[in-house]
Amino acid sequence: MEITFILNRQKVRVDVPADITLLSLLRDYLHMTGTKVGCEVGECGACSVLLDGKLVDSCLVLAPQVEGREVITIEGVCAEDGSPSDLQKNFISAGAVQCGYCIPGMVMAGEALLRKTLKPTRSEIREALTGNLCRCTGYQQIVDAIEMTAKQRSQTQSGRDKNV
Ligand code: FES
Ligand code: FES
Numbered sequence: 001m002e003i004t005f006i007l008n009r010q011k012v013r014v015d016v017p018a019d020i021t022l023l024s025l026l027r028d029y030l031h032m033t034g035t036k037v038g039c040e041v042g043e044c045g046a047c048s049v050l051l052d053g054k055l056v057d058s059c060l061v062l063a064p065q066v067e068g069r070e071v072i073t074i075e076g077v078c079a080e081d082g083s084p085s086d087l088q089k090n091f092i093s094a095g096a097v098q099c100g101y102c103i104p105g106m107v108m109a110g111e112a113l114l115r116k117t118l119k120p121t122r123s124e125i126r127e128a129l130t131g132n133l134c135r136c137t138g139y140q141q142i143v144d145a146i147e148m149t150a151k152q153r154s155q156t157q158s159g160r161d162k163n164v
Contacts, residue, residue, distance in 0.1 A: 005066045007032075008076030016063055023047045023058040025066075026073060034074035034104050038133075045132030048105035049073045055112035057131070074104035077111055087111060087149045094145040098136035105132050110146040118154040122147060 004013045007030070016029050023040070026032045026049070038046030040059045047058040050072040077085050084092070087110055097103050106129065113120055113128040120128070125143045134142065 001064060003063055003067050005068060006070040008072055018062075018064055020063045021059050022049070022051075022056075022061040022063055022066055022071070025063040026058060026071075032073055032075055036101055036104055038101075038105075043133070044102075045105040045109065045129075046102055048108040048132060050108060050112055053112070053115060055109055055131070072108075072111075074107055077107060085111075086152060087114070087145065090145040090148045090152075091142070094141045094148060096137055096141035096145045102132060102134040102136075106134065106142050110142075110149065113146065114150055114153060118150050118157060120146070120150055125150075 001018045002013060002015050003025075004011065006012070012030070014025065014029055016025055020028075023035060023037065026035050027037065035049055035058060036046035037059070038044035040047075042057045042060045045057065048055055049058045050056070051061065051066065052069050078088065079085055087107055091097055091103060091107065096106075109129050109132050113125065117124070122143055125146045126139070129139065129142065
């Protein structure tokens with residue numbers, strides 16, 4: 001079946017089997033392999049993407065469900081020139097990346113939270129990560145990276161507000 005949707009700010013039209021998941025559509029048909037395959041049953045968050053701004057496990061979404069909607073993947077959060085986003089840079093500087101497998105999903109979960117609030121508490125950050133598993137880091141540095149980004153974005157925003 002034909003599906004048309006917005007992927008990382010670009011309109012995409014694909015002809016795919018109706019019974020595949022969004023995860024499979026992204027990786028197997030569009031070759032966007034930044035979104036990772038983990039449990040495939042909604043437990044690990046490795047496959048997290050934003051669907052109309054909301055964090056979802058792409059392994060639990062059927063491809064036809066994205067018709068007419070907007071999907072943002074890890075490939076869509078970097079800066080326009082392709083360099084890492086502030087959040088991605090902070091993951092690196094906080095030492096939040098070890099094997100890296102969970103990181104695209106963690107960045108998407110962080111991004112989803114930061115779109116809602118730039119003043120999250122550490123417990124709100126932990127709460128936002130409850131659907132995302134990491135075997136390596138112990139989560140502390142991931143929380144640090146998101147907290148750091150929230151502070152930086154909040155300072156940038158208040159600087160902008162003062163100049164208006
Ligand atoms: S692969 Fe989707 S939640 Fe684990
Ligand atoms: S960095 Fe290895 S699973 Fe998270």
